Amino acid sequence: MHDNQDLTIGRITRVLAERLRPAVYSDPHPLQIAAHVVDGEPIPVAQGLEADYAPVAVGDRWGRAWDTTWLRLTGEVPASFAGRRVEIVADLGFDINMPGFQAEGLVYTADGAAVRSLNPRAQWIPVSPEARGGEKIEYFVEAASNPVLLDYHPFLPTEQGDVLTSSDEQLYRVRRVDVCVFEEEVFELVHDIEVLHQLAAELPEDSARRAKILRALDAALDRVDLRDIPATAADGRAELQGVLSSPAEPSAHRISAVGHAHIDSAWLWPLRETVRKVARTSSSMATLLDEDDDFVHAMSSAQQYAWVKQERPEVFARIKKAVESGRFVPIGGMWVEPDAVLPSGESFIRQISQGQRFFREEFGVECKGAWLPDSFGYSGALPQILVGAGFDWFLTQKISWNQVNRFPHHSFLWEGNDGSRIFTHFPPMDTYNAQLSGEEVARAARQFKEKSVARHSLAPTGWGDGGGGATREMLARAKRMADLEGSPQVVFESPNDFFDKAMAELPDPGVWRGELYLELHRGTFTTQHLTKQGNRTSERLLAEAELWAAAAAVRAGREYPYDELDSLWQEVLLLQFHDILPGTSIAWVHREAEERYERVATALRRIISESLTALDASAGADGLDAAPVDAELAVNAAPVAQRGVPAGAVAVAEPAAPSSARAEVGVFVLESESVRVEVDGSGHVRSLVDRATGREAIAQGRVGNALQLHQDFPNMWDAWDVDAHYFAMREDLDGPAEVTVDGDAIAVKREFGNSSITQRLSLSDDGRVLVVDCDIDWQEEEKFLKLAFPVEVFTDEVAAETQFGYHRRANHTNTSWEAARFETHAQRWFLVQEPGFGVAFLNESSHGFDVGRESNGREVVQNARFSLLRAPKFPDPRADRGRHRMRFGVLVGATPESATEAGWALQAPLRAATGSEVPALASSLDPAVIVSAVKLADDRSGDVVVRVYESSGSRVSTSIELAGLPVGTVVDADLIERPGEATETTQTPEGTVRVPVTLRPFEVKTFRVQR
The missing domain is CATH 2.70.98.30 (Golgi alpha-mannosidase II; domain 4)
Known part of the structure; x- marks a missing residue:
């Protein structure tokens, strides 16, 4: 042993890389490999299990871009493995530096149960925690040969981004598929050394703590026989217990690690591949939850849960069980993580109403906060929308990407355009894919802007985009940093627990007023115009379809198309994802988006036409003018109602100015x-x-x-x-x-x-x-x-x-x-x-x-x-x-x-429409107060929902008129239609009901009209 710290660091680095990490697995025995290549799109699991397989050898190439290859792995646990933890190590040609951006697989047992994902950072499959020896091995891997599009040089044009133009080249080569002994003591030694090594790198060179750590590491390596590492790993660990057990300072920064896998709902892969990425990651996280009682995983985006429920019900059942235990935490409360500047205000509300409804119906929970770590800037209208929908907090990380200016807060109140405020946190680790390295946790403590008055920050932890989420290596690091001198304290807990602590310790946080402008990605306001145009058209047609369908339900008794409108809204909300609507996905994604928008528009125009036909027939039955309504001309009339013209009426254009x-x-x-x-x-x-x-x-x-x-x-x-x-x-x-x-x-x-x-x-x-x-x-x-x-x-x-x-x-x-x-x-x-x-x-x-x-x-x-x-x-x-x-x-x-x-x-230019006049459902008496939505309530009670907002930036007191509607009680509601207090109303001599409304500048209000 010596006292030269540079020599110690060099020794540790080499021994870890060349001896200790490879020794985590011992005694490899090759398994037999067979493959079935799917012709075209992915097939159901049952079909994959029963397919015809042909032998494959280590070294063989496999997988054209976007292909699916089913692999069958068979063999036997060697008798010598009895009593040991046994795992399969399967390297399908992975690059560990590119998790989430290349080949991935989902492992199944022979009966079709999903086990876990196979990916660059988790190349192992559990076989037995304590083998008997002689057990038969049979696993199936649904392997996706997704092409590497985001390489080390991420802006090279490629034709691999669409199945219509991708090459026929086999992209990957099988490197190994072995059954091995997992050497648990070696694994623990690796992480003892790694955590201390990384901590020492962050401490001052002249600190006593650093010197003691390096001396202990030197001593530990002196006790490990590199020719027989498993037998001597415990001796090495014993030398480290003293420095590992020294507790953290009372003022140490505290990091709430949240298991997370930020999975873009589409980006460098098509939507159909995201379904499989989510299933792979969720199955791995469910397995990790079973193996580690301290682990907590959080996942956003109701759409992703819905995909798993539909396409991988066995994985969804595991998710649901873990949600019940409180350790798999639905977060974000939105349908997807949308772009946060381009969608309409109504779209943001529907992101929340659709998302929270899914979480409520499937899991019996509602999310407490909004989670948008990766959107490209954030509208100043969002605080009001989030607070008005019942959220307590908001999280993002993206503003740390600013090119020029450093944002002055990490925990603060964000004040929106109307004055609403919401508690907001930016993780000071500057990532939503934390690995809990020593450098990362030190960076979080060092950069935390509120360190003089607070000590808590959050770290979303895990590989994203199909990279597999959190790993057992990350959990091993967290356990050692839970209470370690010289290090921030790290503990896994839910985002809700973190925000409770963060808000409690900051009773008077700083305030940021207005939009959170991202000083980067400014081209996303313009790129892929047809996708943006499809979104705008869809938002308009959705508003019109709801308005006319509500009018037809109230006036003509036509059944309101709840299910179809929900489905169409969900489609449009999905396409507002923050790598689709901004125009930053591969060609396949945008080609599909344009096709989907066409289908949405066709369906919405049909709903509008059928509603107008019902209104026309009803008016005719009442003895009114029953000339047929021209639905295509009327289709553009509804948004005019949102400018103060009576909503729910077939608007007739005034003569054009000459x-x-x-x-x-x-x-x-x-x-x-x-x-x-x-x-x-x-x-x-x-x-x-x-x-x-x-x-x-x-x-x-x-x-x-x-x-x-x-x-x-x-x-x-x-x-x-x-x-x-x-x-x-x-x-x-x-x-x-x-x-x-x-x-x-x-x-x-x-x-x-x-x-x-x-x-x-x-x-x-x-x-x-x-x-x-x-x-x-x-x-x-x-x-x-x-x-x-x-x-x-x-x-x-x-x-x-x-x-x-x-x-x-x-x-x-x-x-x-x-x-x-x-x-x-x-x-x-x-x-x-x-x-x-x-x-x-x-x-x-x-x-x-x-x-x-x-x-x-x-x-x-x-x-x-x-x-x-x-x-x-x-x-x-x-x-x-x-x-x-x-x-x-x-x-x-x-x-x-x-x-x-x-x-x-x-x-939506106003056009003349012939046919029956339909009395207005809702209109504003002040042109500054705009009726932005008229629909029937999501809870299917039959209540009419009317949403208004103040558009001029002034305080306004006015009335909303409800005409031709059998009004019972009118109640205030929040933005996702939860009813509040009743509102007094008056009635004109003509029978029109007036609802008084007082609005602050830019305020949004929602009313439920009970019939």
């Missing part, structure tokens, strides 16, 4: 009573005048409707990122264009690069909005297309619609926080406004935009730009290539109120 399109000398003109637009021979808007004020919106010497093309090659993540350097390379598409008058519109045709665009510029029906319809054949690569309108408005901020309201962002770069927001997002509109005049920019299906402050030295111009299309090459090498139809609008003389109304109208 407008004209004509050619004059050197210019084309669009004109109405409200605006005058001049378009030059290049298709650019050179003038946009608000006739009420005479104010010119287009900046002097500049033009609007200007297409601009940027080079788009981000530093790392193609589909995710837009980096600030893209501004430096811009091509203005101001070359020749074909401009003509086309009826009441001006048509502009332009070609550029390999692409072309046809625009149709017209005025909206009310004559207020310049509407720009774009038909784009987009064939560029690594380009970013923008549509610019430089306007003369002096302001220091931009208002942008978010869920249930809007927020304001600084429009300058005084600080690094403001400079980092160079690309942002909106729901349907963003607005630049000075006192007395504003210009709103409306979108139908896109979210990204930027507004740059530009100056000629005297005047500041707001260069407002829509983000149209990107062309990244990873993970989908042809993302966005093809044809797109997009609609934009520009409203002069705008306010947040008029922008909100115009944004609704652009997304």
